Amino acid sequence: NGRTGVMPAWGEVIGEDGVKNVSAYVRGELAGLPLNDAETFDLEHGKQVFAQTCVACHGPDGTGMAALGSPDLTSPGGWIYGQSLTQIQQTVRYGRTGVMPPQKEFLGEDKVHLLAAYVYGLSNDAN
Known part of the structure; x- marks a missing residue:
């Protein structure tokens, strides 16, 4: 509902999904915050998207494949x-010319966010 005199409420403007996305973004940029059940659920979905989309090049555990670069x-x-x-989301969305296809x-967009959050967590403390 926002904070009176500090921050307006955005729920009516960007919708519940928008609020969740902004919240996830802010939390993703601030290391060390504990995850709630919904965020853990989202990370599991991100892991599933990774398994379906990224494993062929990045391996099942995300450690990469030297032969592919x-x-x-x-x-x-x-x-x-x-x-x-943000950089991970951009790479997933638009790819990298000659090395990674855009996704x-x-x-x-929803799966891009889930995937980016999961990939971010691979090298950052998720808790």
């Missing part, structure tokens, strides 16, 4: 294009 997503030092949640049209 795919980065180790579990190592903070293994990232090529940045590891913030936005295939997955849709």
Whole structure:
């Protein structure tokens, strides 16, 4: 419902899903916050999307495949294009020319968010 005099309520403007997405984004950028049941559920869905979409190049555990040149997503030092949640979402959405296909049209925006949150958690403390 917002905070009087500080922050307006956004629920009517961006809808419940929009509020959830903004909240997930803010939480994703702030390390160390505990996950609630809904967020844990979303991470499990993100893991499923990863298994269906990314395993062929990044491996089942996200450690990458040297023969393909795919980065180790579990190592903070293994990232090529940045590891913030926003950068991961951009890479998933639009791909990287010549090395990773865009996934936005295939997955849709909801699955892009779920996948990015899961991938972010591979090299960042999810709790």
